[in-house]
Amino acid sequence: MSMSTGMIQDRPPPPRERGPVAWARRNLFRGxxxxxxxxxxxxxxxxxxxGLVRWALDSPAWTQVWDNLKLLAAYRYPSDLLWRPIFAVxxxxxxxxxxxxxxxxxxxxxxxxxxxxxxxxxxxxIAVVALLYWPSVRLPWxxxxxxxxxxxxxxxxxxxxxxxxxxxxxxxxIFVVFLLVGVGGDGPFRVVRTVxxxxxxxxxxxxxxxxxxxxxxxxxxxxxxxxxxxxxKWFCIAVxxxxxxxxxxxxxxxxxxxxxxxxxxxxxxxxxxxxxxVAVTLFSAAYMAENVRGGLQGVPGGQGEAxxxxxxxxxxxxxxxxxxxxxxxxxxxxxxxxxxxFKDTSLVFIVGLFDFFEIGRRVIPSQPASLQYTGGVLLExxxxxxxxxxxxxxxxxxxxxxxxxRLGVGER
Amino acid sequence: MTETPNxxxxxxxxxxxxxxxxxxxxxxxxxxxxxxxxxxxxxxxNRGEVVxxxxxxxxxxxxxxxxxxxxxxxxxxxxxxxxxxxxDDVRNIDQIRRETGMVFQQFNLFPHLTVIDNVxxxxxxxxKWKRSxxxxxxMYFLEKVGIPEQAKKYPGQLSGGQQQRVAIARALxxxxxxxxxxxxxxxxxxxxxxxxxxxxVTLAKEGMTMVVVTHEMGFAREVGDRVIFMDAGQIVxxxxxxxxxxxxxxxxxxxxxxxxx
Numbered sequence: 001m002s003m004s005t006g007m008i009q010d011r012p013p014p015p016r017e018r019g020p021v022a023w024a025r026r027n028l029f030r031g032x033x034x035x036x037x038x039x040x041x042x043x044x045x046x047x048x049x050x051g052l053v054r055w056a057l058d059s060p061a062w063t064q065v066w067d068n069l070k071l072l073a074a075y076r077y078p079s080d081l082l083w084r085p086i087f088a089v090x091x092x093x094x095x096x097x098x099x100x101x102x103x104x105x106x107x108x109x110x111x112x113x114x115x116x117x118x119x120x121x122x123x124x125x126i127a128v129v130a131l132l133y134w135p136s137v138r139l140p141w142x143x144x145x146x147x148x149x150x151x152x153x154x155x156x157x158x159x160x161x162x163x164x165x166x167x168x169x170x171x172x173x174i175f176v177v178f179l180l181v182g183v184g185g186d187g188p189f190r191v192v193r194t195v196x197x198x199x200x201x202x203x204x205x206x207x208x209x210x211x212x213x214x215x216x217x218x219x220x221x222x223x224x225x226x227x228x229x230x231x232x233k234w235f236c237i238a239v240x241x242x243x244x245x246x247x248x249x250x251x252x253x254x255x256x257x258x259x260x261x262x263x264x265x266x267x268x269x270x271x272x273x274x275x276x277x278v279a280v281t282l283f284s285a286a287y288m289a290e291n292v293r294g295g296l297q298g299v300p301g302g303q304g305e306a307x308x309x310x311x312x313x314x315x316x317x318x319x320x321x322x323x324x325x326x327x328x329x330x331x332x333x334x335x336x337x338x339x340x341x342f343k344d345t346s347l348v349f350i351v352g353l354f355d356f357f358e359i360g361r362r363v364i365p366s367q368p369a370s371l372q373y374t375g376g377v378l379l380e381x382x383x384x385x386x387x388x389x390x391x392x393x394x395x396x397x398x399x400x401x402x403x404x405x406r407l408g409v410g411e412r
Numbered sequence: 413m414t415e416t417p418n419x420x421x422x423x424x425x426x427x428x429x430x431x432x433x434x435x436x437x438x439x440x441x442x443x444x445x446x447x448x449x450x451x452x453x454x455x456x457x458n459r460g461e462v463v464x465x466x467x468x469x470x471x472x473x474x475x476x477x478x479x480x481x482x483x484x485x486x487x488x489x490x491x492x493x494x495x496x497x498x499x500d501d502v503r504n505i506d507q508i509r510r511e512t513g514m515v516f517q518q519f520n521l522f523p524h525l526t527v528i529d530n531v532x533x534x535x536x537x538x539x540k541w542k543r544s545x546x547x548x549x550x551m552y553f554l555e556k557v558g559i560p561e562q563a564k565k566y567p568g569q570l571s572g573g574q575q576q577r578v579a580i581a582r583a584l585x586x587x588x589x590x591x592x593x594x595x596x597x598x599x600x601x602x603x604x605x606x607x608x609x610x611x612x613v614t615l616a617k618e619g620m621t622m623v624v625v626t627h628e629m630g631f632a633r634e635v636g637d638r639v640i641f642m643d644a645g646q647i648v649x650x651x652x653x654x655x656x657x658x659x660x661x662x663x664x665x666x667x668x669x670x671x672x673x
Contacts, residue, residue, distance in 0.1 A: 305483050306520035306579075310534035310586060311510040320533065324524050407524070 061380045068363045068381075075198020075354045081188065083140035085201050088176045090144030093119055094151035095165075095172045101155020102162025111402045118395055120148055180205075194273040198354035200388070202273070206345040206355065210280045211338045217281065218288025219327075223318065225293060236289070243286035248279070249350055255279035256351040276348045284341045291333040295326030328407045335400035339393045360385045424454045425640050425650040431458030434590060434621055435480060440489035442475060449475050450486065451645040457590070462622045464632040464653075467642035468668060473625045476642065477592045480623070481505075481512045494589050510538060513583030517595040519575045521567035521582070527554070528563040531582045539586065546585070553581040557611050573604025580611055591615065593624040629673060633657060641665045 017026075028038040065072075074085055093116070100116035103109035123145045130141040154161045161168075180201075182191040197205070224236035243251065255275045263270060299322050307317030327334070346357035354362070360381045427433060433456045440453040449472045457463050465473045478484040479491060482498060482505045491498040493508045522530050531550040535541045541549075554560045557577035559570075567575055576596060583591060593612065597605045609631050616622055616635035626632070632639050632653050639656040641649045641664075649656070649665045657673075660666045 300518075300520075302516060302518050302520040303522065306514075306516060306522070309481055309483060309509060309512075309514040310582070311506055311538040312534060313506065316537055320537070321522055325522075328524065 059380060064363070065380055065384045068359075071199060071359050071363060072356060072385075073199050074201045075359055076196040077192060077198070077201065078196070079136065081182075081190075081192060082137050084179045084182070084192075086137060086140035086144050088179045089123065090140075090147050091172050091176050091179070093123060093144065093148040095169055097148040097151035098155035098161050098168065099165055101152045101157075102159075102165065104156055105159070105162060111399060111406060114402060115395070115399055116148070116152065120145070123148070194271045197273065199359050200356045202348075202353060203342075203345050203356040205273070206277065206280055206348060207342040209277055210284055210341050210345070214281045214284035214288050214341070215334070217285035219292050219323070221285060221289035222292035222296060225289065226296065239282075240286045240289050243282055244290070248283050248344055248347055251279040251283050252276060252347060252350045272351050272353055276351050276353055280341065280345060280348070283344075284337060287337050287340075288334065291330045291337060292326060294333070295328075295330035296322065298329050299325045328404075331400055331404050331407070335396055335403075339396050342393060342396070343389060356388070357385060425456070425638070425647045426454065427456045427458040427461060427638075431461065433457070434459045434494050435623070436490075436492045437479075438490050440476075440479065440486050440491065442472075442479065442484065442486045442488075449645050450479070453489070453645075453647055455640070455647065457621060457623060459589075459621055460619045461637045462616045462620075462624065462635050463638050463640060464636040465623065465625045465640045465642060466627065466629075466632065466668070467648075471642040472645040473642045474594050477594055477623050477625055480590075480592060481509050481514060483514075510586065511589045512592055513586055513588035513590070514592045515576070515579050515583055515594065515596045517598050519567070519572070519579045519599070521575055521579055523567050525566075526563070527559075527565055527567065527570070527578050530567065530578060531585050534582070534586050549587075550581070550585050553584045554578070556584070556614075557581045558607070571604060572600045573607045576600060576608045577611055580608075580615075584615075590621045590623065593622065593626065595625050595627070597626065597628055627672065629657070641668065643668070 029035045070079070070082075074082060077085060096112070096116045096119065100109055100112040103112040123141070127141040127145040130137050134141075180192070180197070181194075183189040184191055221236050221240055224232045225240065227233045227236070252275075255278050256272065259270050259275050259278065260266065303325065304317050304322050307321040308314070312320065345355055348355050349358035349361075363381060435455075435457040437453055437455045440450055440455075441448070442450040453476065455476075465476065467473045475484055479486050480493060480498075494511050496504050496507050496511075498504060498508060521527075522533070525533065528547060528550055531554065532543065532546040535546040535549065536543060539546075551560055551563065554563055557580055559574055559577055559581075562570055562574060562578070567578065570578065580596075596612070597608050600608060605628070609628060612622070612624070612631065613635050624631070624636075636653045638650060639653050640647055641656070641660075641662075643664050649660060649662045651661075656665075657669065660669055
């Protein structure tokens with residue numbers, strides 16, 4: 001008989017089997033139903049992978065992708081000027097490199113570094129392929145891969161480079177615009193009109209401008225919707241609801257027809273690209289606004305009150321206290337919206353633009369009729385395009401998760 | 413005693429003569445929609461005084477102190493804090509908020525900022541202090557509330573008692589002339605209430621002007637200069653704590669005290 005009134009000693013938890021066999025038994029073969037489901041799903045997965053690999057290796061039509069790469073990448077952008085978009089890629093990657101290096105210096109570079117190395121890897125692979133197969137763009141791609149490495153080193157070793165980033169980004173982006181558009185004359189800096197742009201170049205321009213502009217616009221609309229001033233409030237509500245009320249295709253049409261009408265000019269004065277940009281950006285901003293509004297509603301009222309009680313102005317309390325918390329809680333929705341915008345740019349063919357997807361579609365009928373019915377060409381190009389879209393969308397989603405994790409520091 | 417519950421109470425809670433009045437309220441009325449939440453409130457606080465406001469929930473005591481820094485807007489009457497009249501003028505409101513610190517029931521620390529950033533934010537942004545000065549003052553007050561070692565942590569990593577002490581340090585670093593406490597211990601676990609009250613007692617004894625809405629009668633007895641009892645939006649009874657707790661004059665006061673003591 002034990003009458004001990006002392007504390008109960010801590011005991012270790014019961015042992016748990018380790019290793020792959022135990023794991024499979026626990027997770028895949030626990031009970032008959034579980035076992036059957038595991039076997040069926042396992043068979044389907046193996047069959048699908050084997051089929052896919054066999055098709056990918058057997059299929060002769062990958063050359064269609066390879067042969068049309070220039071069209072898919074840049075459409076009618078003059079071949080002798082391809083170094084300009086390539087340098088644009090290099091410039092942006094270099095800016096990311098300075099940012100990643102500077103962040104690393106401060107000891108917080110996981111996300112910036114991850115995004116940088118991922119894009120760098122892509123450019124490096126292209127550069128290697130260019131060195132082997134594409135003599136005309138060998139030099140630009142090599143430079144576009146090497147300059148960012150130098151920029152990374154610069155950001156990591158020179159503190160001033162990191163501090164100047166706030167200036168370097170806008171300057172770099174202006175430089176990129178000049179690179180893509182050109183300056184004038186007949187030489188290497190001649191103007192390339194946007195009707196010549198296309199392919200993945202166009203998709204990237206649409207998506208990045210759309211995302212970068214629609215985010216602040218969406219935040220502004222969300223704040224406006226909560227404004228005390230009725231005029232601003234009702235205006236923002238009207239814009240948000242109207243824009244969300246119709247499909248993107250409709251807005252592309254309307255922008256394409258209405259913008260020249262409103263500006264009272266001929267349709268050629270405002271390039272189709274600009275019209276599409278307006279539509280895509282506004283459309284995304286309306287959704288962004290509702291995401292942000294959801295985040296704002298999730299911030300407890302006490303946060304704003306505490307900020308105001310400390311003497312912060314309404315704008316300071318919104319910018320420093322409420323908005324950061326609101327945005328953090330809706331990162332998944334914001335990134336989801338950005339990924340959606342990236343893929344939705346494939347609708348701009350409606351207004352006569354030749355984006356990545358449209359080129360892929362157009363390339364197919366230009367093949368010999370015999371090939372169209374063998375099932376090869378359409379499939380290979382579609383798979384290639386899907387992989388490219390998914391590649392970028394996946395990286396955005398990874399960055400989103402990293403960002404959430406990083407910003408969640410200290411939260412219970 | 414012929415006092416009946418519905419009789420007009422002596423709704424006058426003016427501070428003793430001779431002191432320098434830092435808060436003055438006269439004929440204050442406020443409605444939430446149709447609900448008359450503050451009725452003809454007259455009250456003032458002297459510099460260095462500790463005024464404790466008690467009363468049943470829904471009696472308007474939180475609303476009363478939230479009117480002092482305009483977290484709630486009153487419809488009738490006047491409020492003057494440290495010579496500044498509370499009007500719609502944003503400059504006056506900001507002026508008053510700079511000089512009044514507030515501590516909330518739910519702490520309301522900023523969860524995305526570290527403790528030190530919580531405390532230095534307003535001094536840097538509102539008082540325009542240099543970061544070095546703000547951090548030095550912040551550490552002084554974090555030491556005063558007993559948790560300087562938590563400065564680099566986030567609020568979510570702290571216990572409730574620690575969070576509330578950070579909130580007090582955050583308000584104090586602005587070097588306010590008045591501190592408002594809105595039920596500062598009501599959301600705390602019983603075992604950590606003491607550590608927060610201790611800080612408040614120290615403050616009171618150092619001469620800080622304080623208006624405290626609380627259910628902690630021990631605190632009211634120990635450091636309160638005056639106790640104000642509110643019920644149904646009115647100030648029912650006012651008095652020094654010894655008089656107030658030993659010999660309450662009004663039926664409603666007695667009823668309330670008998671329930672909580």
